[in-house]
Amino acid sequence: MADYGITGVKYNSIGKYIEWVKVGEFTGSSLGMREKWLRTKVISELENGKTFITVIKHGDRLKKGLEISMVTMDGKKYIRTDNDNKNSDNLKDVPEFL
Numbered sequence: 001m002a003d004y005g006i007t008g009v010k011y012n013s014i015g016k017y018i019e020w021v022k023v024g025e026f027t028g029s030s031l032g033m034r035e036k037w038l039r040t041k042v043i044s045e046l047e048n049g050k051t052f053i054t055v056i057k058h059g060d061r062l063k064k065g066l067e068i069s070m071v072t073m074d075g076k077k078y079i080r081t082d083n084d085n086k087n088s089d090n091l092k093d094v095p096e097f098l
Contacts, residue, residue, distance in 0.1 A: 003050045004050060004052045005023070006021045006094055016087075023052075051067070051068075052079075068081055073087045078090075
């Protein structure tokens with residue numbers, strides 16, 4: 001089981017980098033209250049051994065999604081749900097919030 005679930009993202013103005021995420025901590029089998037975190041905090045927590053997954057709303061329920069990992073490309077750190085070595089963040093299927 002992951003430590004945290006990400007339910008939303010907010011990209012920068014060019015849409016390549018995530019600036020903010022909505023994160024909830026897993027307590028047992030449920031996802032706690034969501035908070036807004038800067039992506040740098042997610043990266044820091046990943047580096048400290050915490051685990052993250054995407055969480056997608058499916059009807060009136062939340063569905064566990066993909067594992068999130070950190071990738072370093074050209075000295076910059078990105079958060080991704082795939083193994084592509086691209087210079088961008090990618091949390092597939094996580095909806096964007098305003």
